[in-house]
Amino acid sequence: MIDRDIKNLLGGGLLTLLGLFTAWYAYGHYSLGTFSRMGPGFLPVILGGVLALLGLIVALPAWWRRGEPIRGDWASAGFVIASIVVFALLLKGLGLVIATITAALIALIPDRSLGQGTKLKVALVIAAITYLIFIQGLSMNLPAWPRLG
Template identity: 50%
Template sequence: MRHDQRDFLGGLLMAFVGFAAAWYAYEHYELGTPNDMGPGFFPFGLGILLGVLGLLIALPAMLRPGEQLRVMWGALARVVGAIVLFALLLKTAGLVLACMAAVILASTADRSIGWRVRLLTAVVIAALSWLVFIVGLGMVLPVWPWSA
């Protein structure tokens, strides 16, 4: 009998990220006390919470049957490639075009999505990114290639 590999590995990944974040906050920031919280208190607490939740997902998954995990390498490469593409394009092409290019590339991982939906999603994500990061948070990022 195989255990539920999807939940097991997902839970372990959550636990690793959570405990790593808590450790980083503990090592690099002042935690303070509940009455006088330091800058590391909140990330430390959230990291511990995420780590515990990850374990609560992973441990029961060892006891339940599941299918063998099948990695779709092509889809994984497209999604990771979209992140790299965004990072490479952000400073030269600007936020809007970098978002659109990344969304279009990542969406090719799902062959059931049509080009009209891909383009519409890319425009909406780019607009939301502009609203959140430029308008809402006031971040100084190039928006277009000519503003870089």
């Protein structure tokens, strides 16, 4: 069994990879410009480099530090993934509000600390916030409710 701090090692490594990919992609697809006249690729390259550096700052000390093994709640992860799939399948036909309520209820199934009423309230609040942000606030072209007829 690995006795290194695997959580921080993996987390820092993933941050480093994401930062390097971001910087590489921006460098290859956008103009950098100069310091006095920055192009569209300047900020993504800099931020990607900073993210990669921060990832190394997290990952390198973890190599020499002992840590706990990863214990995942795979049932909860499965329900969250299922809720995302159900949301995607229901969005077009039933609209944003019903798809969000259904997805939230599915994601909350493994949580035994909440009663059914509380889970429904949580799902309704999440749906209301989603509606306010995406339909009202951002004016996204999404169906809010099922299309009748």
